[in-house]
Amino acid sequence: MNSAPVDVDLALVGGGGAASLVLAALDRHGVRDLRVAVVDPVHRRGQDRTWAFWDRPSNDLDPVLSASWRQVEVVTARRRRVLDLAPLRYAMLRSGPVYDRAAAAERRLGVTRVVAAADALDDDGDRVLVRAGDAAVVRASWVLDSRPRPPRRPGRTNWLQHFRGWWLASDTPVFDADRAVLMDFRTPQPARGVSFGYVLPVSDRYALVEYTEFSPAPLTDAGYDAALIGYRDLLGLDPARLTVREVEDGVIPMTDAPFDAHPSPRVVRLGTAGGATRPSTGFTFSAMRRQADQVASALAAGRPPVPAPAYPRRHLWMDAVALRALDRGAVSGPDFFDRLFDRNPAERVLRFLDGATSPVEELAVMSSTRLPPMVAATAGDAADRLRARLVRGRRSR
Known part of the structure; x- marks a missing residue:
């Protein structure tokens, strides 16, 4: 029983x-x-x-953080940009x-x-x-x-953020413990999607070095390892002096589908x-x-445990437009993020990505992108939403 x-x-x-x-x-x-x-x-x-x-x-997270940084780097083929995040910090837990x-x-x-x-x-x-x-x-x-x-239901754009990271220990100081690499776009870019590497140092001898893609499908194990080897070599790290202590993998949805x-x-x-x-x-x-x-x-307080929506609806709409533009190849991923950080204070970009900006700030962020392809993506997104609404309306009759 x-x-x-x-x-x-x-x-x-x-x-x-x-x-x-x-x-x-x-x-x-x-x-x-x-x-x-x-x-x-x-x-x-x-x-x-x-x-x-x-x-x-x-x-309350201070005692349990592995590391935190007040400066980060965003790197493209053209430049290495050092961003001061004050009053924020970038943290690893x-x-x-x-x-x-x-x-x-x-x-x-x-x-x-x-x-x-x-x-x-x-x-x-x-x-x-x-x-x-x-x-x-x-x-x-x-x-x-x-x-x-x-x-x-399925989204209009259905991508994944997928990645593999190596926890690397070096027998000599090789990492800058005071600065993380947030995005390094010097990695080979996929035919459809965006790739970048990043480095999160715990000390000058120990760091998480990761390869990430935003694209429709994950890689094979051999594909991730080859990409990580290429990024390690791009950083000028000597494999003979490194030990891979741990490996981390992950796949996260990037979609305008409703949850x-x-x-x-x-x-x-x-x-x-x-x-x-x-x-x-x-x-x-x-x-x-x-x-x-x-x-x-x-x-x-004795109320139902129902949190507010994670992000404002207008942010989800902007995400849908950005994903559509990237998916259709209307904008280059490295150029898109490079312009965001180039034309806005780093703190504003980070708060925007966290859903914590005002409409005025969001207008400034949006205007820093290339407008013709984003306008086209906005129009295409609106047309797709209207078609989907009409289809759902016919099915409900």
Whole structure:
């Protein structure tokens, strides 16, 4: 006979980065009178991913950062630009400290952990049954679901940010620990897409060196390794003096497809499935952190744990236009990003990419791009939206 489901106020389905940030935020906001469960087949520990993001110094993340930089480089074939990010910083956070902080929060909050894969969420509008196979394992007032989920429907542009990184240790000082390389476009550019390398140094002897593409499809293992070898050689690093300590891979959606952040009355999605990934860049961490803080603030105040949309609608529209222009080859990726940083303060560009700029600032950012191809992309995007709306209207009759 199956045992009765665990009754809780809040269930976190999926125990990765988004759920870990929620647990830490609940602890930080002093939410102690809530029954919480985590449903995940794996108890996450150790270093399985790295997040890079920008924020303001002196906050709760300071003790767990691996490194941070007040200056970054953006490199093209024509120039090397050093950007001062003040009052922001560019920061790197590895998953191990995030999981450790979440585990400590779990203990203080008295969280129930259910080691199972959730197969279904049955929401009747009052409670949600979390099912693993045929068994209901948790009954919750609210569910926060951070598992990867496809968008509600395909987008007009469907790209991926895909990458491989090497954690390189050198037996001599070779990295500038005071400055990160944000984007280095000297890498060979794909026929359809954008590529760049970047360097995140922890010290002058240890750094994450990564190759990234924005394009429709991932590479093979051999393709990533060849690209990383080429970028290592471009940086002038001697392979005989280097050791690859770890390898990181990832694939992140870059699409104008809509993600359903609130699929049923008492189920809320977080992370990429909840719209936290910025379509034009693939950055996710800052939005996940905002979602976690909004959830914890709401619960502390007795409100439903439904965060605000990760990005303003006008930003998602601008992302759709930019992705369309890049996908159709109307603009060059290196030229697009080079002009953004050349014609705007770095701090404005970073806040724009994080969804935190005003309409006036966004007009300045948009005017720094090449206008004819962006106007054409805007018109094409509008036409596609109208056609899609008409098709959905005919199907609903």
